[in-house]
Amino acid sequence: ELDAPVQRYLPWFQVADKTAAAQITMRQLLNQTSGLPESASYADLASPAANADTLEARVRRLGATQLNRSVGSTFEYTDANYDVLGLIVQTVAKEPYTTYVQQQILLPLGMKRSETTYPAALPADLAVGYRSWFGFPVAYRQWYAHASLPSGDLIANAEEMTHYLIAQLNDGHYNHESLLSPQGIAQLHASAVREAESEKFYGMGWEVRPMNDLTVVRQDGTSANYYADVVLDPTGRWGIVVLLNMNSFNLYGGRLHALTGGVLSLLHGQTPPVLPAMHHPLLYPIMLAIWGITGLLVLWMGWMLLTWRRWRQPAAQSWLRGLARRLPSLLIVVWALLLLVALPKVLYPLSVMCINIPDFGYTVLVAGGVALLCGALQPGLMYLAMRTPRINSLSTIKSPVSVPAKV
Secondary structure: OOOOEHHHOOOOOOOOOHHHHHHOEHHHHHOOOOOOOHHHHHHHHHOHHHHHOOHHHHHHHHHHOOOOOOOOOOOOOOHHHHHHHHHHHHHHHOOOHHHHHHHHHHOOOOOOOOEOOOOOOOOOOOOOOEEEEOOEEEEOOOOOOHHHHHHOOOEOOHHHHHHHHHHHHOOOEEOOEEOOOHHHHHHHOOOOEEOOOOOOEEEOOEEEEEEOOEEEEEEEEEOOOOEEEEEEEOOOOEEEEEEEOEEOOOOOOOOOOHHHHHHHHHHOOOOOOOOOOOOOOOHHHHHHHHHHHHHHHHHHHHHHHHHHHHOOOOOOOOHHHHHHHHHHHHHHHHHHHHHHHHHHHHOOOHHHHHHHOHHHHHHHHHHHHHHHHHHHHHHHHHHHHHHOOOOOHHHHOOOOOOOOOOO
């Protein structure tokens, strides 16, 4: 029952606010309106140890999570919502979630080569994933947490994904199999909640949004080294699936997202829209600026190491002059804190950035480290200069020696 509380099926389910935990319903999990923050899934994304977690262990860890909005009020996407739903399926069905998906969805759709578990040894027909490093593809094998299957990491090919899209467009039917009633499919595709102030609406795993003057049903998914996008055009009864074995949150900007829109235009006899810029309009300029500032700091550190002996502090010095001498190191430390603390709070934790946006993440990490080193170097060298005795150049000139004169 979609409006039943989660605790009907998982009596032990909790978040930090016990009252709120009792109010969260199945429908709110499906519509991403439970109040759970996006960050509720960050620790699992960044930890290789999460690969060994069970689905129940992952959901139990939500017990300490603070909601950042009232239950059922507004939309915020987080993988954690669907991990809870997966555990509910597993509990009610009394079998592993992976088995349930394989038996109840993949096999009836003829998706015989699709997988619910990531193999220990890569088979020959599994595409190697790549990450972008400053525009260059680099092979990368990410760990996959088995407990994350409800929110992602299914393995499929483009041909078999078309079976899934046919069922979505055909009232839940594929060949002679029925996965869901027409009413159920309509409920999946219905707009439930607006995504912030955008023109997108979310409902049970799908976005309802405009695309090329059409209203489509869409959902895409990303990992560090793969990208998937599916679009349903109910009017033209088209289904589009794009699977890529490379991903970049930074240097490719919206170009990956634009692929399905271009295909949809061609299917309707239209000219595909112009692709967005190659580089992300925000992250790429920020990254260039960070590297520029880091280069200047490295040059300044070199200058400090060459000139530190000249920094002896005068015996009498005003507080203003003393502050001016120390101000550069203070500003540099503030810059380091902006990189290592403030920026990750605005975007993603550094651990997640270094996985999903490696060029940008390691830029921030290296630049922050250089800034901390530079900020500590100046006062350190000033202290060393004060402790080092000044060498008086006149001391090397020998004074004339007085000797008694004979008369």
